[in-house]
Amino acid sequence: xxxxxxxxxxxxxxxxxxxxxxxxxxxxxxxxxxxxxxxxxxxxxxxxxxxxxxxxxxxxxxxxxxxxxxxxxxxxxxxxxxxxxxxxxxxxxxxxxxxxxxxxxxxxxxxxxxxxxxxxxxxxxxxxxxxxxxxxxxxxxxxxxxxxxxxxxxxxxxxxxxxxxxxxxxxxxxxxxxxxxxxxxxxxxxxxxxxxxxxxxxxxxxxxxxxxxxxxxxxxxxxxxxxxxxxxxxxxxxxxxxxxxxxxxxxxxxxxxxxxxxxxxxxxxxxxxxxxxxxxxxxxxxxxxxxxxxxxxxxxxxxxxxxxxxxxxxxxxxxxxxxxxxxxxxxxxxxxxxxxxxxxxxxxxxxxxxxxxxxxxxxxxxxxxxxxxxxxxxxxxxxxxxxxxxxxxxxxxxxxxxxxxxxxxxxxxxxxxxxxxxxxxxxxxxxxxxxxxxxxxxxxxxxxxxxxxxxxxxxxxxxxxxxxxxxxxxxxxxxxxxxxxxxxxxxxxxxxxxxxxxxxxxxxxxxxxxxxxxxxxxxxxxxxxxxxxxxxxxxxxxxxxxxxxxxxxxxxxxxxxxxxxxxxxxxxxxxxxxxxxxxxxxxxxxxxxxxxxxxxxxxxxxxxxxxxxxxx
Ligand code: M6R
Numbered sequence: 001x002x003x004x005x006x007x008x009x010x011x012x013x014x015x016x017x018x019x020x021x022x023x024x025x026x027x028x029x030x031x032x033x034x035x036x037x038x039x040x041x042x043x044x045x046x047x048x049x050x051x052x053x054x055x056x057x058x059x060x061x062x063x064x065x066x067x068x069x070x071x072x073x074x075x076x077x078x079x080x081x082x083x084x085x086x087x088x089x090x091x092x093x094x095x096x097x098x099x100x101x102x103x104x105x106x107x108x109x110x111x112x113x114x115x116x117x118x119x120x121x122x123x124x125x126x127x128x129x130x131x132x133x134x135x136x137x138x139x140x141x142x143x144x145x146x147x148x149x150x151x152x153x154x155x156x157x158x159x160x161x162x163x164x165x166x167x168x169x170x171x172x173x174x175x176x177x178x179x180x181x182x183x184x185x186x187x188x189x190x191x192x193x194x195x196x197x198x199x200x201x202x203x204x205x206x207x208x209x210x211x212x213x214x215x216x217x218x219x220x221x222x223x224x225x226x227x228x229x230x231x232x233x234x235x236x237x238x239x240x241x242x243x244x245x246x247x248x249x250x251x252x253x254x255x256x257x258x259x260x261x262x263x264x265x266x267x268x269x270x271x272x273x274x275x276x277x278x279x280x281x282x283x284x285x286x287x288x289x290x291x292x293x294x295x296x297x298x299x300x301x302x303x304x305x306x307x308x309x310x311x312x313x314x315x316x317x318x319x320x321x322x323x324x325x326x327x328x329x330x331x332x333x334x335x336x337x338x339x340x341x342x343x344x345x346x347x348x349x350x351x352x353x354x355x356x357x358x359x360x361x362x363x364x365x366x367x368x369x370x371x372x373x374x375x376x377x378x379x380x381x382x383x384x385x386x387x388x389x390x391x392x393x394x395x396x397x398x399x400x401x402x403x404x405x406x407x408x409x410x411x412x413x414x415x416x417x418x419x420x421x422x423x424x425x426x427x428x429x430x431x432x433x434x435x436x437x438x439x440x441x442x443x444x445x446x447x448x449x450x451x452x453x454x455x456x457x458x459x460x461x462x463x464x465x466x467x468x469x470x471x472x473x474x475x476x477x478x479x480x481x482x483x484x485x486x487x488x489x490x491x492x493x494x495x496x497x498x499x500x501x502x503x504x505x506x507x508x509x510x511x512x513x514x515x516x517x518x519x520x521x522x523x524x525x526x527x528x529x530x531x532x533x534x535x536x537x538x539x540x541x542x543x544x545x546x547x548x549x550x551x552x553x554x555x556x557x558x559x560x561x562x563x564x565x566x567x568x569x570x571x572x573x574x575x576x577x578x579x580x581x582x583x584x585x586x587x588x589x590x591x592x593x594x595x596x597x598x599x600x601x602x603x604x605x606x607x608x609x610x611x612x613x614x615x616x
Contacts, residue, residue: 002076002101002195002610003024004100004102004195005073005193006175007020007173007191008190010220012068013067013068013069014036016200017072018055024196024199026255026399027610028077028610029075030049031077031088032074032087033047033089035072036064037068038066039067040067043095044066047087047088047089049087052074071100073088073101078615080124085125090123090126091132097135097139097167098165099132099135101162102181102614103158103614104158104615105158107157107158111155112130115130118137120133131156145217147230149164149215153213159179159356160176160180162175177210179359179382182216183197183199186207186237187203189220191218191222196378197380198399207238209235214228214235238379241394247399255399256400259405264448265405266406267409269409271440271444274416275437282416282420285373288345288373292421294343297340297345298347300313301347301361301362302330303329305485307327309349309407309411310414312411312478316478316578320418320421320428321418321427323421323425331357333364342370346365346371347372348361348372348383349376351377351406352378353378353382354382355612355614356613363386372389373387373417377406379392393413401606404489407589408582411581436578446582450572450586454570454587462591462595469496470498471498471521472501472510472520472549473499473500473588474520474544475501476502476503478577479524479537479584484500485500489588489592490592494592494595494599514544517548520552522552522553525577525580551565552567553568554587556574
């Protein structure tokens with residue numbers, strides 16, 4: 001939540017800042033602002049409520065002088081509504097210092113009272129302004145922006161990334177982080193700071209991650225990192241695995257449409273290099289290899305779509321590796337005194353790697369002695385950095401706020417983990433593992449078929465249903481998390497009531513919701529599955545049809561049993577039952593996007609949301 005960019009160098013800082021904010025806008029989009037130093041060293045600032053475009057228009061109508069040192073911010077409001085006054089930057093030292101912030105300063109009320117007592121005046125309702133005033137006061141005492149930041153962060157509770165510039169420190173931007181994201185971009189004679197690498201990848205792919213409780217000072221020709229105690233600290237360099245074009249819309253009407261189209265590649269790239277001669281090749285797991293045969297439990301943590309990916313993983317890992325798997329929402333896990341120990345492998349799933357609930361849950365698990373594996377899509381993010389091992393998904397940058405391609409990549413990574421565990425623990429023989437991996441490697445082509453064959457029909461259905469008030473989703477076994485994911489996409493994109501249910505739960509209550517005309521998507525298990533689930537779900541379809549539901553079935557090619565009972569059948573290619581989620585979810589992603597589009601909504605930036613939930 002909130003995107004942050006900082007720049008020092010010979011270029012136009014406004015160009016860098018606005019380009020970076022455009023790429024970070026998915027992190028928050030209720031207001032935006034910049035502060036730059038003019039060639040003469042005076043602060044110029046502009047901030048506006050609304051999306052970034054409002055600020056951009058304002059700056060082109062009335063430009064500010066720009067001397068190559070600047071900070072920029074796009075906001076998701078926590079303290080104080082989305083107004084011009086609450087937008088960042090905020091100011092200290094009588095307007096000589098500008099500061100931007102991502103996170104929450106939990107002790108801001110006490111600090112505010114103290115600052116008021118000392119005669120400071122507040123212009124906003126934000127928690128951020130206390131930090132701006134404190135850094136400003138410390139700068140007056142020390143004349144050193146890094147030291148002023150250090151003295152300030154010592155006094156702050158909560159989670160924060162702060163960036164500041166001062167007009168008496170031209171060519172310097174100082175950043176600090178605690179439990180909120182901040183990465184460094186290394187240029188030639190210029191340097192960058194950003195909430196993630198998207199902020200600067202257009203200018204450089206050389207990046208550095210900095211640790212928890214650290215402060216970074218960038219100048220055009222230097223980068224210095226210290227800890228909050230003032231000791232020098234190491235920052236590790238990495239190369240960003242994708243280039244700026246990967247985060248461009250590139251002619252697509254929305255990022256979401258582009259990202260759904262990239263779902264086959266997200267799976268293929270997550271598998272790339274990790275399957276050799278019919279076996280898993282996961283050297284990334286070496287750091288936890290010593291316990292993989294000894295663990296007695298896997299606990300998967302995540303929020304939203306990531307948690308649903310975890311739920312698919314549970315079915316697969318238990319089936320193949322014969323080890324109990326629990327899946328829990330990170331925020332529920334953290335606060336309920338859970339039981340875990342050094343024989344528990346905690347697997348966190350997070351696209352951003354910055355979700356505060358998941359980060360806190362991972363920290364808690366480590367404190368309890370559990371070993372941690374991060375499944376993450378973002379290089380340099382905090383959760384992988386703080387985990388024992390990381391299995392990166394290679395979905396490429398996901399810009400649309402609602403997750404699509406990240407889901408299929410997360411599920412793929414969990415399948416790889418399940419097959420790896422099965423092989424290590426001897427619950428599947430080499431042939432069994434090879435057979436599953438061969439099936440998995442065929443999935444990207446099948447997803448492509450679904451995207452190409454089903455999208456047009458789903459779009460028609462969505463347009464017919466654009467005034468619908470409620471949609472239900474039913475699934476069973478691995479189809480259940482797919483139903484949950486379909487419902488979440490519809491809620492967050494189209495703002496209509498949507499619920500996902502386990503089909504077996506229907507008669508325990510939810511069937512009371514069925515009335516004539518109720519639209520119900522049903523994810524139908526394969527009739528080839530030796531269990532009797534297909535028959536049971538077809539019976540469920542008959543039960544809801546008898547009560548007037550309009551049924552849209554997602555069923556595999558050749559499944560004729562559903563045809564008499566469904567109003568519409570969306571076909572998916574044949575796949576092993578455990579891999580069906582990777583295919584069945586695609587029409588549901590398309591449906592959420594198309595229904596939102598039919599309602600004239602912004603599918604990339606749904607209301608009230610931000611992509612990376614970096615506050616609890
Ligand atoms: O970055 P993460 O994967 O940790 O994010 C988790 C959830 O916040 C995220 O999946 C959210 O539910 C999306 N809005 C789903 O589309």
